[in-house]
Amino acid sequence: MIPAAFDYIAPTTVDEAVRALAAGGEDAKVMAGGQSLIPVLRMRLAAPTLVVDLSGLTELTGVHDDGDSLRIGAMTTHYEVQRDPLVREHARLLCLATDTVADPQVRHRGTFGGSLAHADPAGDLLAPALALDAVMVCAGPSGTREVPAAQFFLDYFTTALAPDELLTHVKVPKLTGWGAHYEKFNRVAQAWSIVAVAAAVQVSGGRITAARVGLTNMASTPVRARGVEEALVGQEATAEAITAAATHAAEGVDPPSDNNADADYRSHLARVLTERAVTAAVSA
Structure with missing residues (x-):
């Protein structure tokens, strides 16, 4: 499909871009790399009156x-x-x-x-x-x-x-010296995540001293798996401790159900992928 007609501006400074957005109001759209916006324009899922292209900034x-x-x-x-x-x-x-x-x-x-x-x-x-x-x-x-x-x-x-x-x-x-891993589950290569887990772990003397765990596509926004983080800190970096902590991955989260996975399956994936991600981060 062909996008609906719109005005186009390519500012050369941030101030110029901000002024353009202010003038365009809620009908203006920002284009960075265009990898998300251009398909949406072509399918006419969005019809802005102004596109502000940031590629020159x-x-x-x-x-x-x-x-x-x-x-x-x-x-x-x-x-x-x-x-x-x-x-x-x-x-x-x-x-x-x-x-x-x-x-x-x-x-x-x-x-x-x-x-x-x-x-x-x-x-x-x-x-x-x-x-x-x-x-x-x-x-x-x-x-x-x-x-x-x-x-x-x-x-x-x-x-x-x-x-x-x-x-x-x-x-x-900066999390210098921390182990990290991103574990992603999708149906085909290069596809969006059905569920993914971002883990960063600090280990000292064989014991986990700090942990950060984020979940992808388990809610309408990214979420922190706080229960996992709390269960990991202070524990020895063993497979048993990581497995036990991973059981908390879906706590307090209301995952969506769609054509890719229902909520229960996403909760299961979160626990499995959290165990894998933390294990890999500890070993990194």
Whole structure:
């Protein structure tokens, strides 16, 4: 299909982009890599009057060391995140999750910030961002503000971004030396996650001293498996301890039922994949 007619602007600065969004109102759409927006436009599931193309905003690209955290530009491609040495050293979970996103073509065009702002609960970067306690830096007419990942994802395809705001950067606290793993279950290669688990674990002297576990596609937003984290901390890094902790994976979660899986099956997958992800993270 052919998209409905719309106006198009390609700003060269963040301020220009924010002004364009403010002028366009709720009928304006932001295009980053275009991997999500363009198919939606072609199917006419969205009919914006204005598309603001961010591809010229080079100030929103790259990974930078900010001391205790990494600062990742929203327009940094998945490929760049996956290959960046700072991300590999200090936020390895992001590398592992990004490696599962779609296919090489999408990873070369799609962007880190675009995926987060799109907020598809089956997307592979939301749960890792939540597990890593990432902070979203948003720019709007009133300036910039920071929104923790736990407050950023509100519902299906819905974030805390206002219509006239842009996600410009993401701050990711460093977890240097932590083991990490992203365990994904899907029906065919390159497909969306039916369920996935993002795990980061710190082990000292054979004992788990800290744990972060995020779940993908178990609710309308990514969720933290707090019960698993609490059950892991202080335990010896043994198979028995990990198996016991994984039984808490679906606690307090109301997973959806759809054509891919019903709620009970998703709960089962969450427990199985959590055990696998934590086991791999401990061994990493």
